Amino acid sequence: MTLSLSGELDHHEARQLIGELEEKIDTGMPRDCVLDLGGLKFMDSSGIAIILKLHKRMNALGGRLFVQNVQSQPMRVLDASGIDRIIEISV
Amino acid sequence: MKELNSVRFEFPSLSANEGFARGAAACFAAQLDMTLTELGDVKTAVSEAVTNCIVHAYPDSVGPILLRLRILEGGELEIQVKDRGRGIEDVERARQPLFTTGGDERGGMGFTIMESFTDSMKVRSKVGAGTTVTMRKRVEKRRKAR
Ligand SMILES: Nc1ncnc2c1ncn2[C@@H]1O[C@H](COP(=O)(O)OP(=O)(O)OP(=O)(O)O)[C@@H](O)[C@H]1O
Numbered sequence: 001m002t003l004s005l006s007g008e009l010d011h012h013e014a015r016q017l018i019g020e021l022e023e024k025i026d027t028g029m030p031r032d033c034v035l036d037l038g039g040l041k042f043m044d045s046s047g048i049a050i051i052l053k054l055h056k057r058m059n060a061l062g063g064r065l066f067v068q069n070v071q072s073q074p075m076r077v078l079d080a081s082g083i084d085r086i087i088e089i090s091v
Numbered sequence: 092m093k094e095l096n097s098v099r100f101e102f103p104s105l106s107a108n109e110g111f112a113r114g115a116a117a118c119f120a121a122q123l124d125m126t127l128t129e130l131g132d133v134k135t136a137v138s139e140a141v142t143n144c145i146v147h148a149y150p151d152s153v154g155p156i157l158l159r160l161r162i163l164e165g166g167e168l169e170i171q172v173k174d175r176g177r178g179i180e181d182v183e184r185a186r187q188p189l190f191t192t193g194g195d196e197r198g199g200m201g202f203t204i205m206e207s208f209t210d211s212m213k214v215r216s217k218v219g220a221g222t223t224v225t226m227r228k229r230v231e232k233r234r235k236a237r
């Protein structure tokens with residue numbers, strides 16, 4: 001399953017988005033999930049919380065989450081958070 | 092340090108204003124000769140500080156947020172985000188990575204990101220009175236193209 005995010009991901013956007021993403025995983029029950037951030041121009045720590053939540057969700061299903069196509073500003077935020085130690089991230 | 096220019100905005104702690112606040116900050120900061128990466132850092136730092144006011148300072152109400160931006164002599168941007176919300180009991184602890192009172196909605200990385208995306212960050216807070224976060228970011232000197 002691939003989930004794509006675009007635009008700007010902050011606390012305002014995240015509030016609605018998280019429910020939608022979790023629902024897709026819960027109905028699809030995928031083996032693996034790719035989070036495609038190719039269209040995401042901006043994110044802050046709210047994005048980290050979302051990625052961690054989806055990671056936990058996938059772990060509970062016995063699957064894995066991969067984060068792909070990360071643009072430069074979101075990558076700086078992910079780097080600062082050290083989240084790449086738990087989740088596989090690629091540009 | 093001498094102030095060359097400044098703006099102030101006050102807005103209510105509605106999450107719809109997060110995008111406005113970081114966008115306005117980046118517009119103002121563009122007066123300095125910043126790279127896209129540096130402007131992205133400014134947007135990120137403002138987004139973190141403003142979100143903290145919305146989520147933590149005024150958890151069950153809407154209150155005022157004050158954003159002040161100053162350009163200082165020598166090519167430095169000062170970002171100040173102030174609220175009159177509930178304040179922080181232990182600032183030292185709040186600044187630690189992963190520390191959060193926000194449950195599993197938050198990761199506790201906001202202050203860590205603000206600190207790593209700017210050159211300095213000061214946090215002043217008083218329980219019941221509010222919090223002021225002041226950050227400074229220097230523009231890296233670049234050699235002019237010949
Ligand atoms: N303006 C504020 N008013 C009151 N408390 C605050 C304020 N800013 C931060 N805090 C406190 O400091 C803690 C750490 O803030 P920080 O931004 O680092 O993490 P977070 O907001 O909890 O999570 P994240 O930023 O990753 O979403 C918060 O959980 C909160 O308890």
Ligand SMILES: [Mg+2]
Pocket residue numbers: 045139142143200201202
């Ligand atoms: Mg925060």
